[in-house]
Amino acid sequence: MKQKNACVSIQNVSKSFGTHSVLRDIHLDIYEGEIFGLLGPSGAGKTTLVKELAGLDTPTEGTNFLFGQKMPNLSLIERIGYMAQSDALYTELSAKENLRFFSELYGLKGKKQAERMEEVAKVVQLSNHLAKVVSNYSGGMKRRLSLAIALLHEPELLILDEPTVGIDPVLRKNIWHAFQELKEQGKTLIVTTHVMDEADKCDRLGLLRDGKLIAVGTPDELKKQTGTKTIEEAFLYFGGER
């Protein structure tokens, strides 16, 4: 077994908006070089948690550590690639202009910039549609462009909030293949999802429900623990217990 270094360490994290408690005392370590899936029903607090990891929000209690340093921290941001749940694109601009703009924000220029733009477009299979204005993109195409933007600066940690929503099964398979490749390059990926067959492809899963982390483990461990055959059943099992 390889030595496990925590890339992300969530310690005692709670979050509430006013009196509404959204995250409750979460403890979680995510290791370097793994694909970690965050699973949970709508409103469970997945987005809230990953936003804190991306530095866009702060916990009410507890601390998030990334690469051993306390978040939020501006110097860590360059090492993170974030893809929000809703597409945040400049729809008046073409896909290429979007890619160029974001790559410049990360200080990419010249040949390197052109290379990266080409590479990420290939990963999400948008190479032939780069000249199109984004407002003419389909939902799935926008999703893929958002993903491409998150990959632009070759971050060590990718935080992807439902990256494959609205993407057809064939493309989804290709994208997961790309995730595996990134993982092999030593990157860490945090992916939130509702889709159970995607959950099976993660190295480890965290089940989130009503702001509580109710189970953490590899897909097989979770299935064994609950004596079920699918992640879906395991999820229902954990959910029903509470």
Added chain:
Amino acid sequence: MMRVTAMVKRILKQLIRDKRTIGLLIFAPILVLTMLYFVFTGDDYIPRIGLVDAPEPFVEQMDDSKAAITIFKEEGEAEEKVAAQELDAYIAFVDNQPELVLEGSDPTVTGATMEWVQEAFQPGQQENMPQLKVETVFGSDDMGQFDYFGPVLLGFFVFFFVFLIAGVSFLRERTTGTLERLLATPLRKWEIVVGYVIGFGIFTMIQSTIIASYAVYVLGMVMEGAFFHVLLVILLLSFTALSLGILLSTFAHNELQMMQFIPIIVVPQIFFSGLFNLETVAEWLSWISYITPLYYAADALRDIMVRGYGFAEIYMNLIILLGFTLFFIMMNILVLRKFRTM
């Protein structure tokens, strides 16, 4: 610096794509200025005046080139015409004592009538009064209202449109989630605000050069000072409008709510920026003019365009405008902390 440049390039690109907004920003002020030009510089009003029982010598010596005169036999007839708004006034001579009856519902008409009447009843040529020689310190005695209001309106258009467009752009950035996306990149908060200021600053320069040139060279608005100084004032004013627009957009949830700031923030500035004489504003209200950016810009614009002043006389106003801008920018950066605390 590269990140600010990227922001500026993107903002300009977005603006250029939006042809309609560009059209609005440039042609709307041109259209309104043109209309005002025709309203303010139209021919003088010719009052329609009736005379009842006027003595012969009076009728002979009066100047009927500046009024449309009708002679009546009966006062009742003239009265009817006035009531029917076919006459603006009539003068009845009762025992050689003239009596003026005015229709009186339109101040402009009443004013023009009164002016004519006063002239007609002036103690004519019989006296050897020396003619009063008229000289003006600034402007000229044929400087019309258009020239007086023009500089203020120029400032107002820049303020209004930049405020609105920048505010709405930033609001969209927030509602579409791109602001949050930007804050997940290494972009600093001040770089976002500065990017907006420079991007819109460049655009405003182009916009106001076109509008000011049109006003001065096509409509013939007075321009005693340097054109360059006018652009300088407008640039600083646009920075103020922009930083205020962005700041207030944070308190709006949608475009309609952004519009709601217009009657609260933009319109009152017209009243306090010198379109109306501030001496007559109630004292307890007049302090407002000192907190309206448009007041300082309009004052400087008038100094340059009407009075021909140079940099030495306007720099204080420029500093104040800059102060407003810096204050709003600081507030913006503070407000952005809501989205990212680092």
